[in-house]
Amino acid sequence: MSAETDLKKTPLHALHLELGARMVPFAGHDMPVQYPAGVLKEHIHTRTAAGLFDVSHMGQVIVKAKSGDNADAARALETLVPVDVLGLAPGRQRYALFTNETGGILDDLMIVNRGDHFFVVVNAACKDADFAHLEKHIGDTCTVTPLPERALVALQGPKAEAALASLAPETAAMKFMDVATVSLVGTDCIVSRSGYSGEDGYEISVPNDKAEALARALLAIDGVMPIGLGARDSLRLEAGLCLYGNDIDTTTTPAEAALNWAIQKVRRTGGARAGGFPGADVVLKGLDEGVSRLRVGLKPEGKAPVRGHTALFADDAGTQKVGEVTSGGFGPTVEGPVAMGYVASEFAATGTTIYAEVRGKYLPVTISALPFITPGYKR
Template sequence: MTADTTDLLTTPLYALHLELGARMVPFAGYAMPVQYPSGLMAEHRHTRDAAGLFDVSHMGQLRLVGPDAAAALETLLPVDVQGLGLHKQRYGLLLNAQGGILDDLMFVNRGDDLFLIVNGACKVADIAHIQQHIGSRCQVIPMPEQALLALQGPQAAAALGRLAPEVLGLVFMTGMAVQIDGIACYVTRSGYTGEDGFEISVPGTQAEALARKLLAQPEVEPIGLGARNSLRLEAGLCLYGNDMDDKTTPVEAALTWAIQKVRRTGGARAGGFLGADTVLAQLDNPALLQRKRVGLIATERVPVREPAVLENMDGQQVGYITSGLLSPSLNQPVALGYVQPDYTAEGTELFAMVRGKPVPMKVSATPFVPARYHRG
């Protein structure tokens, strides 16, 4: 059964989703496929074993153009933009003046521009924020005419390599402009599943043709948002709006790995970004933190979902769950959540309150399922 999606935006693959039997639901203002007839579990396992094709055309794509673009973007992100090599990709965090995360994004140095991909639910606000703060220093060019496909899984390279052999030369977090069976695309070797794979920016007018070419490969099946969520959670990857928001700093969100040394205290280009005072103070003095994101695994097979409360041995609330589900790969409940700093050590025992009953959980390292990115 399909939810009412009459007032929603659609991606260029909407008709194809219906043809493939997708159950469509509202997501980020779009009618999106949550699953296909094979179901979430089968789609999840197929991506882990072979290759899954995701429509992520609801995401925002934009270009920053001009000689000052990299330095300008560094005023909004606590990451190294200026030092990024040609056709290299990096994960970034768009911050507000308080150090809260407005969105997380990916960006590539394509030489003649910086190519950004932002979250679908945030893209209008993100583009306005970027335009407001750095629009006088570089051109901010939204790309609503582009669709975005993600091909993920251990056999993604074999499937895409038949259509565009040159992509096999890419390693994790690099990109290239390429013709895929005659269709002009920009491809990065990256994704949101923890698996090897690719994200493909393609003109919307040619997105369905490309999707059909990919689905014709024997390894590839269409995958919906349901499996995308379970895959990213097993990979320990944050979902904006659940695991971080504009009240959460990168340090609280345990994303300090994304802040390169050059942007930290003592670096040649330290600070200078929105929220730097708060973020750098927390980096220098962890005692300032009141909460931090951790991974959790339940020791009983009881699914633990957001926004379940986390309690310590004495029944005191010490945190809460932000994402949780029964892991299809591990057959165990896994979750991300926030806890007081005294409870972040791996192996710490906590209890999630599910329908009034305590479910024992242990703080765990992430990813829950080891990543298999192709690093060459």
């Protein structure tokens, strides 16, 4: 599976090569990590203009109630996520988590109410497991249809609105997390106003055979530049967004991951539809009573980046371990190192100084509010 010849190619693969991308294996796909501009310039460009990302490796799937009543699909999805799906209006998208029986996180995902069905987008590395999970648990009441025939691109940055509006003016009026069917390059696309960069922008699901035409049309617009996975990671890190497998996984609960905001009141203790998802007892107890460790932002005081898996200590002698970095690197917009990780709750208050062990030295790191940048979401 690791041999390069086994890597899957997205419909934009040839375009990436034409644009001079450096390709790397990522979640079983041969993906662009950067283009000739490089990670720093790509990052800054996305924050100041507009960047186009190929995220076709992600999993897209339709969940449709066999009864024909979309509320039945919402109720079915609510048995797998601690999220208010029934209350999600048509044309709206919401962040969700698949939890397991121990309250850990199997994946994070986006759920879209498309009126007569739900459209779900999951992480590339988890997609086969997620599709099986959906089929196994709600396949009796819903049809679960993966969409390998669709590509996914993201257009992110302060100039994304003007860029997409030049092709489809109606997209300018969309608000953050709105989703609409929009005709682009002569085909129906599913456009959501959302992303993974901390900037305003859109994610566009497009049939594979039109993906390259769409990408070329967007890249032809002034201010739009192709962006690789390298900058995608530094952008989401500055934005305080979790990367599944690094910052959240089956060993982290939503409360530990500081994702309480993703669990609406109606699904919490005392809510009309409290619980009813895998691991609800653990997840709700974490929300109600607090947890012993928390995901926090970490701002190294010096210039040295503090990477994932770096140990964190209460003291500068490395005596008392209090946590570990889960994602860390250099933030080009912050112009310095940024990180996130888990620390014991008594060290989680913003402003607390702890120490990261880097190459035998204990570097001071300040617990910092997330995100590190001011998001540009159009709410």
